[in-house]
Amino acid sequence: xxxxxxxxxxxxxxxxxxxxxxxxxxxxxxxxxxxxxxxxxxxxxxxxxxxxxxxxxxxxxxxxxxxxxxxxxxxxxxxxxxxxxxxxxxxxxxxxxxxxxxxxxxxxxxxxxxxxxxxxxxxxxxxxxxxxxxxxxxxxxxxxxxxxxxxxxxxxxxxxxxxxxxxxxxxxxxxxxxxxxxxxxxx
Numbered sequence: 001x002x003x004x005x006x007x008x009x010x011x012x013x014x015x016x017x018x019x020x021x022x023x024x025x026x027x028x029x030x031x032x033x034x035x036x037x038x039x040x041x042x043x044x045x046x047x048x049x050x051x052x053x054x055x056x057x058x059x060x061x062x063x064x065x066x067x068x069x070x071x072x073x074x075x076x077x078x079x080x081x082x083x084x085x086x087x088x089x090x091x092x093x094x095x096x097x098x099x100x101x102x103x104x105x106x107x108x109x110x111x112x113x114x115x116x117x118x119x120x121x122x123x124x125x126x127x128x129x130x131x132x133x134x135x136x137x138x139x140x141x142x143x144x145x146x147x148x149x150x151x152x153x154x155x156x157x158x159x160x161x162x163x164x165x166x167x168x169x170x171x172x173x174x175x176x177x178x179x180x181x182x183x184x185x186x187x
Contacts (some may be wrong), residue, residue: 007034008142011150016130017160024154031147039144042066046151048129048159050074065145068136069152075099076125079109087113104132119163126156 012021032040045051045059045066050073061067075098082095100106108128115121130153137149 003142004035004144004147005142007031008146011146014150014153014157016127016153016157018157020154020157020161022154024151024158027151027154031151035144035147038062039147042144042148043151045070046148046155048073048152048155050077063145063148065133065136065148069133072102072105072132072136073129075102076105076109076128079106080113083109083113102132104128104135122163123160126160130156 014021028043028046031043035043039062042061042063045056045061045063051070052074053067053071056067056070078095078098082098085095105128108125111128112121112124115124133149133152133156137145140146
């Protein structure tokens, strides 16, 4: 992995919840032009959707940050699914091999699941994701991992901008009403 002193020095400091300084798409395009070909190729794996470790190995992804990120996100989502299934008494779904580490991913799933509202749960998850990316990066300042972490953070910030409490609550009410109609509960 190469050093990117100039690129790293240009990156603005971003804070979770603040406006996005540049779109993730524009940043990805710029980074692809500035990075070595092998490092730029790994930009395609900077996604919020988890990618299985086998696929990352197959693609010869060299970034430990990207590998750790996808493992963390997969553990988070598996624990969310497990919590939801247990709440619904869906014991027909098998969750005996759900990883219990990294512990912060497991805790984030639990905290989000116990949130007062789905929107609050989403904020809890994204803040935990942000913190995980910062932990994976550590004290690196001029490596390709700085670029990957910045891109992932931009995507989290853009995702947060898509949340609308009123629209989300209206959709929740519609879904809840349709469930009650199907079960015959007059509510």
